[in-house]
Amino acid sequence: xxxxxxxxxxxxxxxxxxxxxxxxxxxxxxxxxxxxxxxxxxxxxxxxxxxxxxxxxxxxxxxxxxxxxxxxxxxxxxxxxxxxxxxxxxxxxxxxxxxxxxxxxxxxxxxxxxxxxxxxxxxxxxxxxxxxxxxxxxxxxxxxxxxxxxxxxxxxxxxxxxxxxxxxxxxxxxxxxxxxxxxxxxxxxxxxxxxxxxxxxxxxxxxxxxxxxxxxxxxxxxxxxxxxxxxxxxxxxxxxxxxxxxxxxxxxxxxxxxxxxxxxxxxxxxxxxxxxxxxxxxxxxxxxxxxxxxxxxxxxxxxxxxxxxxxxxxxxxxxxxxxxxxxxxxxxxxxxxxxxxxxxxxxxxxxxxxxxxxxxxxxxxxxxxxxxxxxxxxxxxxxxxxxxxxxxxxxxxxxxxxxxxxxxxxxxxxxxxxxxxxxxxxxxxxxxxxxxxxxxxxxxxxxxxxxxxxxxxxxxxxxxxxxxxxxxxxxxxxxxxxxxxxxxxxxxxxxxxx
Numbered sequence: 001x002x003x004x005x006x007x008x009x010x011x012x013x014x015x016x017x018x019x020x021x022x023x024x025x026x027x028x029x030x031x032x033x034x035x036x037x038x039x040x041x042x043x044x045x046x047x048x049x050x051x052x053x054x055x056x057x058x059x060x061x062x063x064x065x066x067x068x069x070x071x072x073x074x075x076x077x078x079x080x081x082x083x084x085x086x087x088x089x090x091x092x093x094x095x096x097x098x099x100x101x102x103x104x105x106x107x108x109x110x111x112x113x114x115x116x117x118x119x120x121x122x123x124x125x126x127x128x129x130x131x132x133x134x135x136x137x138x139x140x141x142x143x144x145x146x147x148x149x150x151x152x153x154x155x156x157x158x159x160x161x162x163x164x165x166x167x168x169x170x171x172x173x174x175x176x177x178x179x180x181x182x183x184x185x186x187x188x189x190x191x192x193x194x195x196x197x198x199x200x201x202x203x204x205x206x207x208x209x210x211x212x213x214x215x216x217x218x219x220x221x222x223x224x225x226x227x228x229x230x231x232x233x234x235x236x237x238x239x240x241x242x243x244x245x246x247x248x249x250x251x252x253x254x255x256x257x258x259x260x261x262x263x264x265x266x267x268x269x270x271x272x273x274x275x276x277x278x279x280x281x282x283x284x285x286x287x288x289x290x291x292x293x294x295x296x297x298x299x300x301x302x303x304x305x306x307x308x309x310x311x312x313x314x315x316x317x318x319x320x321x322x323x324x325x326x327x328x329x330x331x332x333x334x335x336x337x338x339x340x341x342x343x344x345x346x347x348x349x350x351x352x353x354x355x356x357x358x359x360x361x362x363x364x365x366x367x368x369x370x371x372x373x374x375x376x377x378x379x380x381x382x383x384x385x386x387x388x389x390x391x392x393x394x395x396x397x398x399x400x401x402x403x404x405x406x407x408x409x410x411x412x413x414x415x416x417x418x419x420x421x422x423x424x425x426x427x428x429x430x431x432x433x434x435x436x437x438x439x440x441x442x443x444x445x446x447x448x449x450x451x452x453x454x455x456x457x458x459x460x461x462x463x464x465x466x467x468x469x470x471x472x473x474x475x476x477x478x479x480x481x482x483x484x485x486x487x488x489x490x491x492x493x494x495x496x497x498x
Contacts, residue, residue: 023165024166025319025320025323025326026322026384028173028316031395033301033302034302036399039403043057043059044057047410047412050414050415050416051417051465053289055293055468055472060296061292061296062482064482065485068193073197075286079193079197082270084190086271087189089189093182096181097175097181100178104174110157110167111165114156115152115153119148122149146344148345155336156334156335156336157333157334160333163327166323166327170321183309184307187483192269194470196262196266198282198473200262200266200280201287202463203262206459207256209455210455212458213455217245220447220451221241223438244451263277284469294476301402304479304480305398305480306480307394308394311394315387318380319384319387321383328366329377331365333361339356408471409468409475416465419464420461430453433446
């Protein structure tokens with residue numbers, strides 16, 4: 001065949017490759033969002049105005065990508081910025097995503113013909129017997145010679161049944177899963193930093209409140225000791241107050257230990273060692289409670305939550321695996337071609353007389369593989385059922401998470417109202433009881449009880465206030481955290497963020 005004829009044949013092969021083929025196996029369709037309300041009873045328009053701050057629920061409202069800025073804390077914003085730049089878990093998730101994207105590009109290479117070039121030079125010495133075999137009148141020994149060969153080979157397995165396309169589809173879905181895992185890592189990191197910052201602020205407030213109670217009880221102890229020295233009071237009451245003071249002082253070390261651990265946790269989130277981390281002095285007063293709370297629609301929650309999207313991607317992978325298993329049981333068509341030149345000298349290597357070429361086509365049909373292909377198809381179907389069950393479980397758990405947080409936010413406001421009232425009442429009761437005792441109108445045991453009640457009420461008030469900050473962050477996390485508004489993670493190769 002002349003070079004022109006060979007090129008014409010390759011053109012016909014390329015045209016055949018360009019024709020679309022079918023892809024066996026099930027096609028993936030994103031499961032429909034559940035048509036269900038988020039909570040068993042309708043949400044109120046707003047929570048109770050606990051501490052003078054009511055939080056309003058905004059159904060269908062969007063979520064900012066940097067939702068933590070709603071706390072209006074420059075210190076918190078700076079810490080999260082540091083963590084996003086340095087946290088190793090985030091860097092690992094980003095690397096895993098890039099790895100999956102490159103693997104997808106590698107799989108896409110099988111959709112195109114493989115082309116390779118070769119150049120060979122071989123030194124040969126034919127034997128006398130071989131010369132005689134080919135009709136030489138004399139079995140004389142020929143001199144050695146060098147044979148040069150330059151060739152170009154093309155091979156391609158026709159993706160008749162979509163085996164390659166399903167493989168690429170599955171790898172692309174795996175890359176999408178890694179993107180969702182990256183978003184989940186990002187969301188978890190930012191939410192954990194906010195929660196830890198609130199914990200630090202709460203512990204600071206609890207330590208301050210405990211120190212105030214301890215100082216007040218030390219003053220009371222001094223008054224009692226003075227009265228004993230004047231002979232107007234029994235020593236037993238001084239001993240009771242000393243015991244009460246010691247009990248209050250004993251509550252301080254655990255709080256300080258928790259504070260140190262919370263600071264170390266913030267250091268880990270920021271991607272640094274505790275010894276290199278500057279402790280963060282967050283206070284509840286430095287944080288502003290977000291007043292408007294978004295409440296996404298059920299369909300939006302399915303599209304927004306990284307865990308649901310990751311489960312959908314895994315379902316997509318399992319669906320594509322079934323198609324690959326189906327295609328592996330069907331005939332495989334392979335085309336190959338080679339064109340080149342062969343000559344005894346390099347000077348004549350690329351002349352028309354040295355041209356050689358070949359075209360080949362083959363069909364391979366599995367006949368017996370010891371049940372391997374059938375078993376792999378059954379395994380792929382089982383994997384698809386498992387992925388479907390896992391997806392459904394993820395959706396149910398996600399909706400439970402959202403409903404839990406919405407309920408908690410309402411009860412948080414009620415709890416803070418009760419805690420504020422209890423703390424105010426306990427403070428007044430302690431003040432009146434101490435005054436009555438000093439005037440001889442109350443026994444000292446009543447003072448001890450009032451002290452304990454006041455300390456307990458103050459700590460409960462601090463914790464109730466901190467819970468509203470932390471649970472607000474939990475709501476933003478439960479709704480997906482607004483990652484779709486961010487531009488700091490590159491678009492992956494396999495799709496565009498909706």
